Amino acid sequence: MNILTQKILIPNQNVELYIRREDLIHPYISGNKFRKLKYNIEEAQKRQKKSLLSFGGAYSNHIAALAYAGKLNGFNTIGVIRGEELENNFLQNPTLQFAVSCGMQLYFVSRDEYRNKSTAINLEKYQNIFGDFYLVPEGGTNSLAVKGCQEILTETDSKYDFICTAVGTGGTISGLINSSFNNQKVLGFPALKGDFLDNEIAKYATKTNWKLISDYHFGGYGKVSSELINFLNLFYKQNNIPLDPVYTGKMVFGIVDLLSKDYFPKGSKILIIHTGGLQGITGMNQTLKVKNLPTINYYV
Numbered sequence: 001m002n003i004l005t006q007k008i009l010i011p012n013q014n015v016e017l018y019i020r021r022e023d024l025i026h027p028y029i030s031g032n033k034f035r036k037l038k039y040n041i042e043e044a045q046k047r048q049k050k051s052l053l054s055f056g057g058a059y060s061n062h063i064a065a066l067a068y069a070g071k072l073n074g075f076n077t078i079g080v081i082r083g084e085e086l087e088n089n090f091l092q093n094p095t096l097q098f099a100v101s102c103g104m105q106l107y108f109v110s111r112d113e114y115r116n117k118s119t120a121i122n123l124e125k126y127q128n129i130f131g132d133f134y135l136v137p138e139g140g141t142n143s144l145a146v147k148g149c150q151e152i153l154t155e156t157d158s159k160y161d162f163i164c165t166a167v168g169t170g171g172t173i174s175g176l177i178n179s180s181f182n183n184q185k186v187l188g189f190p191a192l193k194g195d196f197l198d199n200e201i202a203k204y205a206t207k208t209n210w211k212l213i214s215d216y217h218f219g220g221y222g223k224v225s226s227e228l229i230n231f232l233n234l235f236y237k238q239n240n241i242p243l244d245p246v247y248t249g250k251m252v253f254g255i256v257d258l259l260s261k262d263y264f265p266k267g268s269k270i271l272i273i274h275t276g277g278l279q280g281i282t283g284m285n286q287t288l289k290v291k292n293l294p295t296i297n298y299y300v
């Protein structure tokens with residue numbers, strides 16, 4: 001697959017900035033979620049499974065991608081969703097509405113149960129309710145997902161000095177690390193707080209040429225500020241590239257901030273991976289409106 005890579009024009013002439021538009025793979029199975037599902041779906045087919053089951057929050061890109069990919073490949077899909085309170089009004093949620101329109105069955109659980117969703121007892125319970133299924137972990141991350149993400153970089157990418165990606169569960173950055181060149185540094189920008197990610201990544205990564213930059217999570221997963229939203233709108237106006245507010249927007253905000261601080265050595269070529277996530281904008285805008293914050297004024 002040949003993915004468009006665009007040069008981004010920046011006032012800072014000391015470095016070159018490029019973005020790989022994995023978001024253009026598909027409006028719903030976009031970016032890294034396509035990469036992460038590819039070999040898992042192959043595996044489910046090999047094992048002759050009829051259903052795929054996975055987990056996610058109300059705006060999950062992974063749930064949207066799984067619902068669509070399942071439909072495309074003739075699987076039943078089941079989404080175990082965090083938050084019982086959504087049970088009666090989930091059709092107001094654009095992500096869940098989309099998932100249902102793809103035929104996904106939703107099963108809402110309390111936050112407590114969600115935390116323990118992968119225990120043997122709960123998995124058995126889901127099996128009793130839904131029958132046999134192929135289990136895709138939360139966020140889609142497992143070794144087959146990492147294998148899929150290794151295909152984001154190809155041999156022609158050796159010219160870059162830095163590869164940058166947003167980080168959620170760590171599967172995507174692990175794939176990038178494994179297929180990176182030794183002279184490259186892979187920088188991850190976590191979209192959430194917490195220091196468990198280094199260990200997660202170390203489970204899958206076969207090299208040590210990586211680093212997490214944890215200063216740009218904006219208070220935690222899914223948290224945004226007017227400053228971030230205004231940045232996204234300006235970035236779109238200047239570059240005609242839509243970013244998502246949960247992952248790629250925070251990363252690019254971080255990179256632009258680091259550029260202003262001369263973080264990157266002169267002459268560096270930096271490749272940003274646009275991992276997609278644009279389906280979440282409609283839901284985020286609903287939340288922003290309620291909070292009287294500025295909204296994101298573009299969508300594909």
Ligand SMILES: *Cc1c(COP(=O)(O)O)cnc(C)c1O
Pocket residue numbers: 031032033061062139141166167168169170171172173244247248275276277278
């Ligand atoms: C899920 C997601 C990520 C995080 O990927 P991980 O493999 O979980 O680290 C990054 N960007 C977007 C747009 C995503 O949807």
